Amino acid sequence: MQFDLTDEQRTIYDAAFRYGEAELHPLFARMDDDDWYPPQLMRKLGSDGYLGLTAPVEQGGAGMDLLSAGLVGEAFGYWNTNAAFIWGPHENLCLNNLLRNGTPEQIARFAPGLISGETIGALGLTEPGAGSDALGSMALKAVRDGDDYVLNGRKMFISNGPVADVVLTYAKTDPAKGARGISAFMVETDTPGFSVAQTLTKMGWRGCPTGELVFDDVRVPAANLLGAENGGVGIVMSGLDIERAFLGLPYIGAAQRCLDLSLDYAATRRQFGRAIGTFQMIQSHLAEMAVAIESARSYNYQALAACDAMNRGDGGRGSIHRLCAGAVLHGAAMIARVTDLAVQIHGGSGFVWETEVNRHYRNARIASLGGGTTEVRKIIIAEELFRARGLKLS
Numbered sequence: 118m119q120f121d122l123t124d125e126q127r128t129i130y131d132a133a134f135r136y137g138e139a140e141l142h143p144l145f146a147r148m149d150d151d152d153w154y155p156p157q158l159m160r161k162l163g164s165d166g167y168l169g170l171t172a173p174v175e176q177g178g179a180g181m182d183l184l185s186a187g188l189v190g191e192a193f194g195y196w197n198t199n200a201a202f203i204w205g206p207h208e209n210l211c212l213n214n215l216l217r218n219g220t221p222e223q224i225a226r227f228a229p230g231l232i233s234g235e236t237i238g239a240l241g242l243t244e245p246g247a248g249s250d251a252l253g254s255m256a257l258k259a260v261r262d263g264d265d266y267v268l269n270g271r272k273m274f275i276s277n278g279p280v281a282d283v284v285l286t287y288a289k290t291d292p293a294k295g296a297r298g299i300s301a302f303m304v305e306t307d308t309p310g311f312s313v314a315q316t317l318t319k320m321g322w323r324g325c326p327t328g329e330l331v332f333d334d335v336r337v338p339a340a341n342l343l344g345a346e347n348g349g350v351g352i353v354m355s356g357l358d359i360e361r362a363f364l365g366l367p368y369i370g371a372a373q374r375c376l377d378l379s380l381d382y383a384a385t386r387r388q389f390g391r392a393i394g395t396f397q398m399i400q401s402h403l404a405e406m407a408v409a410i411e412s413a414r415s416y417n418y419q420a421l422a423a424c425d426a427m428n429r430g431d432g433g434r435g436s437i438h439r440l441c442a443g444a445v446l447h448g449a450a451m452i453a454r455v456t457d458l459a460v461q462i463h464g465g466s467g468f469v470w471e472t473e474v475n476r477h478y479r480n481a482r483i484a485s486l487g488g489g490t491t492e493v494r495k496i497i498i499a500e501e502l503f504r505a506r507g508l509k510l511s
Contacts, residue, residue, distance in 0.1 A: 140161065241284045258292065359427075
């Protein structure tokens, strides 16, 4: 189906597209080549009005819906996917989760710095021994001690973790309850006992600091508890649904960039006395790329629009759960195929590290892993299909 944007949403996209070309694209090569994190990036985005997009205007935000904010991510992803995946975990996983689940007092404390970019945010869910089974296998514990909780354990593969000032962290407050004994906390990283064990070197998303975090008797005020004690599962699941839909948009931007680069290359690269774009096999690749991108774009837009209609505490079940899992499942397959064809069209030059399609090709691999693996997404979809028909599996 074709998903029609409003005139206002198109204006938002166009402005972000021009901004990404001017401010983000010049950073892309150095970020990828040197695994370089631009230290002023978040403050620049904040001062230019690209943080706090879903925050109310009275709080200093832009008051956008999720789809409009996601369009900014699509535009950023077109010009610099790596920068988009510094912006996205901060903007959505940390700040938007805070806005959806925090008390007025918590929002007043943490949101201004996150909106200005003076404070960098991250989300801590995955652990060294808890990936796809992030809730059931969670080992980070939080024990109440007077007016504080004391956290002990580790988090792994945390985007923005090595540079974050605050990490929205999930921990077991009642291990006997399993997934129903998890709570969420806003953890300030200057708290004694918090440290970064390592910053990971990755094949893609280079320049996006990703690391292992250590919590060694970290005392977190009870006032930093997000939601109710043992109520973290609802925050996790609704957050994961939004994450899957929201973070798919930069990949759509990257895929569109690969198609545009491939069109330009096919029109100018000559073999056998003519442009390779005249060859039917190349035309077939380009057509396949275009159809895959448009299909994923419509799917993701539909998912984000549905997330906008989701009530606080909803998510993690029903049609929205299936829709978001489907959007990211389809989107991951799309970006893998589109970047592969882009490299194929570029031939030997596409195999060279410094070419832009090669950067996107390497970045694409995480799409089937982050925010729940492809296998987990398929399980979610299948289980919701059975549930929708009232069928129980024994």
